[in-house]
Amino acid sequence: MLELGIVGKPNTGKTTLFNALTACNAPVASYPFTTIEPNVGVTYVRTKCPCTEMGVKCNPQNSKCVNGTRFVPVRVIDVAGLIEGAHRGRGLGNKFLDNLRMAAVLIHVVDASGSTDSEGRPCQPGTHDPLQDLDFLEKEIDLWLEGIVSKEWEKLERRMKTERIDLVDELTKRLSGLGISREHVSRALKDAGFELSKFCSQLRKISKPMLIAANKMDVPTSEQNLERLKKTGRIVVPISAEAELLLRRASEKGLISYIPGSNDFQVLKSEALTPAQKAALEEVRGLLKKWGSTGVQELVDKAIREVLGLIVVYPVDDENKLTDKKGNVLPDAFLVPKGTTARELAYKIHTELGETFLYAINARTKMRLSEDYQLRDGDIIRVVAARGRVA
Numbered sequence: 001m002l003e004l005g006i007v008g009k010p011n012t013g014k015t016t017l018f019n020a021l022t023a024c025n026a027p028v029a030s031y032p033f034t035t036i037e038p039n040v041g042v043t044y045v046r047t048k049c050p051c052t053e054m055g056v057k058c059n060p061q062n063s064k065c066v067n068g069t070r071f072v073p074v075r076v077i078d079v080a081g082l083i084e085g086a087h088r089g090r091g092l093g094n095k096f097l098d099n100l101r102m103a104a105v106l107i108h109v110v111d112a113s114g115s116t117d118s119e120g121r122p123c124q125p126g127t128h129d130p131l132q133d134l135d136f137l138e139k140e141i142d143l144w145l146e147g148i149v150s151k152e153w154e155k156l157e158r159r160m161k162t163e164r165i166d167l168v169d170e171l172t173k174r175l176s177g178l179g180i181s182r183e184h185v186s187r188a189l190k191d192a193g194f195e196l197s198k199f200c201s202q203l204r205k206i207s208k209p210m211l212i213a214a215n216k217m218d219v220p221t222s223e224q225n226l227e228r229l230k231k232t233g234r235i236v237v238p239i240s241a242e243a244e245l246l247l248r249r250a251s252e253k254g255l256i257s258y259i260p261g262s263n264d265f266q267v268l269k270s271e272a273l274t275p276a277q278k279a280a281l282e283e284v285r286g287l288l289k290k291w292g293s294t295g296v297q298e299l300v301d302k303a304i305r306e307v308l309g310l311i312v313v314y315p316v317d318d319e320n321k322l323t324d325k326k327g328n329v330l331p332d333a334f335l336v337p338k339g340t341t342a343r344e345l346a347y348k349i350h351t352e353l354g355e356t357f358l359y360a361i362n363a364r365t366k367m368r369l370s371e372d373y374q375l376r377d378g379d380i381i382r383v384v385a386a387r388g389r390v391a
Contacts, residue, residue, distance in 0.1 A: 002310075002335060003075040003179075004043070004303055005103030005208075007141075009133055010081025010120025012111040013215040015039065017241035018078035020248055020296055038099045039078040044071035045304040046261060046297060047312045050380055051330055054364075056322055058330040066259055072312060072333045074304060077103065081120050084136050100141075102179040105303045106210040108137055112226055112238070113219035126221035131228060134212070141208065145200040148178070153196055167194075180207045209307050211235040213299050218243060218287055237302055239295035243284045247294065250281065261297030263288050310335045311377035315349055319363040319382040336375060343371035346383045356385040 006014050018024065022041030044063070049070035051058040058065050063072045079099045100106065110133050115125040118132060152174050159165050168189060172182045184207040191206075192198035214226050217238045229236045247265060251258040255272060258265035264285065267273070273281070287294065304310050313334050317324050324331045334348060347354030360369040363380035375381065 001042075001073065001075045002304070002308075003077060003103045004300070005100040005106045006076060006078040006109060007082060007100065007106050007137060008109035009083055009116070009118065009137070011116045011122065012081070012109045012120070012133075013241045014078055014081065014109045016245055017107075017109055017213065017215065017239070017296065018076065020241050020245035020294075021076055021300065023248060023252065038080070041076055042073050043076045043300055044073055044260075045300050045310075045335070046071050047305075047333070048378065049330070050314060050322075050378060054322060054330075054380075056329050059328040060333070061324075061328055061331040063333040069259070070312065070333050071260075072335055074300070074335070082137060082140055083119055084140070100208070101177060103208060104179065105307050106141070106208050107213050107299065107303060108134070108210050109213045109215050109241075110134070110229065111216055112214035112222040112229065113216040114221055114225060115216065115219065125219055130214075130225050131232065134229075134232060134234065138204070138210070141204050142197070142201045145178075145204055146197060149175070149200055149203075150196060157194075175203075178207070211237060211299070211303055211307055213241075213295075214238045215241055217291060217295065218283075235302065235307065237295050237299045238291060239299055240284075240287055240291075241294075241296060243287050244294040244296035246280060246284055250277075256281070261293055261301070263292050304335065309338045311338055311340075311375065312336075313340075313345060313375050313378070314380045315345065316363060316380060316382050319361045319366060319380070322363060322380060330380070338374075340375050341371060342369050342373045342375065342381065342383065345375060345381060346385070349383065353383055353385050358384045358386055360384065 006018055008014050018039050018041065021043035024039065024041045047070050049058060049065045049068050051065060052068040060070070063070055077099060110130045112130055113125045114128040114130055115123060117123045117128050156167065156170055160167065168182060168186045171185045175185060180203065184203060187206050188199055188203040192202040212229060212234050214222065214229055214236050216222050218240045226238050247256065247258045250256045255269050256265045256267050267281070313336055314330050315332055315334060316322050316330070323329050336345065336348065342360035343354060343357045346357045357371055360373065361382040361384065362369055363382060
């Protein structure tokens with residue numbers, strides 16, 4: 001399953017964000033290094049479900065549908081807070097950088113209110129500049145990668161002088177355990193050349209793209225810092241992890257009706273709420289009116305859809321009934337890169353299906369599709385294979 005990594009210095013709200021995303025109960029406290037062992041859970045990226053358009057009642061098996069919105073699962077990992085020198089083991093250091101090995105995207109949680117210092121200790125809101133937290137974390141990850149790559153770098157350099165080697169292949173073999181592909185290595189070498197630090201920095205940007213979660217937007221000092229964060233040219237999403245967690249917990253208890261990413265909620269059991277709870281919910285409602293949402297669901301959507309450029313497709317066995325072999329309607333939603341072909345989808349479903357691929361069928365148009373047809377977002381596809389194998 002695709003993985004998102006939550007990173008940042010201590011005490012910025014990383015674990016609160018994790019809990020809001022996953023409905024877990026990882027411990028949260030206002031002191032550095034509350035998280036020691038990494039927290040792992042499942043969250044969801046949303047997309048429009050074809051059920052409404054196609055006039056059917058869907059029966060999702062690998063995802064869920066809420067009022068015509070399909071929520072597709074992705075894995076999320078929350079690691080210990082990182083401080084300067086983490087790559088050398090300072091703080092809880094490189095062990096936790098290692099936990100990010102398979103993350104496809106890194107979500108850097110920044111305290112936009114400026115109420116935690118560079119070590120993650122609480123301070124007066126507005127007294128710490130959150131822009132200082134951007135470069136240090138990116139540099140720590142660069143140096144972590146450099147520490148891994150440098151072990152083989154000199155050997156490869158010597159071999160290049162005496163024999164013909166495929167440098168991209170050699171590096172890919174050594175980096176595949178970090179979720180780094182041959183394409184990542186090739187692009188980084190092309191952009192940075194054979195200079196270790198530049199190569200590792202470029203490799204990080206390509207293989208571990210990052211977006212900024214500007215957290216604590218409910219604190220007044222955050223708004224001016226948000227504009228400054230955006231001016232750095234990074235992808236920045238304003239969020240309030242605490243507000244999202246409050247809404248999801250209230251929704252789980254049946255106190256309110258709330259769909260993640262919505263700009264409002266409905267109170268269902270007003271009589272069950274204490275005056276303090278009612279006041280907290282109204283405060284969150286004001287936040288929703290100002291920002292349009294808590295930003296948390298948008299954060300995941302942007303990471304998957306924009307940063308990684310993934311689309312959602314729906315494989316079926318019957319293009320007329322839109323079902324699988326068991327009769328489930330629109331059962332599965334697959335996240336695939338833009339440009340994925342019909343045959344590549346077949347391989348994702350089952351290796352044998354890819355090897356015996358004959359053609360695909362677009363369930364909307366009933367047209368046959370060749371193996372090199374590039375899938376579009378929201379496509380409903382039947383794959384037809386030789387020897388009677390169909391999916």
